[in-house]
Amino acid sequence: MTEVAADTVPCRLCTTLVARDATVCPSCGVKDPWIPNEPSINPRVIRLAMWGGGIVFVGLLLFASGLMMFGPRAEQADERDHRPPGTASEAHDSR
Numbered sequence: 095m096t097e098v099a100a101d102t103v104p105c106r107l108c109t110t111l112v113a114r115d116a117t118v119c120p121s122c123g124v125k126d127p128w129i130p131n132e133p134s135i136n137p138r139v140i141r142l143a144m145w146g147g148g149i150v151f152v153g154l155l156l157f158a159s160g161l162m163m164f165g166p167r168a169e170q171a172d173e174r175d176h177r178p179p180g181t182a183s184e185a186h187d188s189r
């Protein structure tokens with residue numbers, strides 16, 4: 095229980111005991127290794143998450159533009175047919 099000294103804290107990434115006043119972990123090189131609030135996520139993962147969010151955002155934009163382009167066309171097609179899709183099969187059966 096007395097292995098951890100008062101002025102040393104385990105690194106949040108590699109759990110190596112580093113000095114509390116150290117700005118960079120000497121083992122893994124992470125900045126501020128004693129801050130427990132900061133999530134232990136690599137910057138690469140954060141960058142990947144940002145890219146994924148951007149791709150999802152662009153996909154939503156394309157989806158919205160597709161709805162705006164194909165929405166009025168579908169309404170016009172319904173006006174030309176002048177009959178709901180449910181009665182189309184009955185018309186085929188009557189012939």
Ligand SMILES: [Zn+2]
Nearest residue numbers: 105108119122
């Ligand atoms: Zn470390």
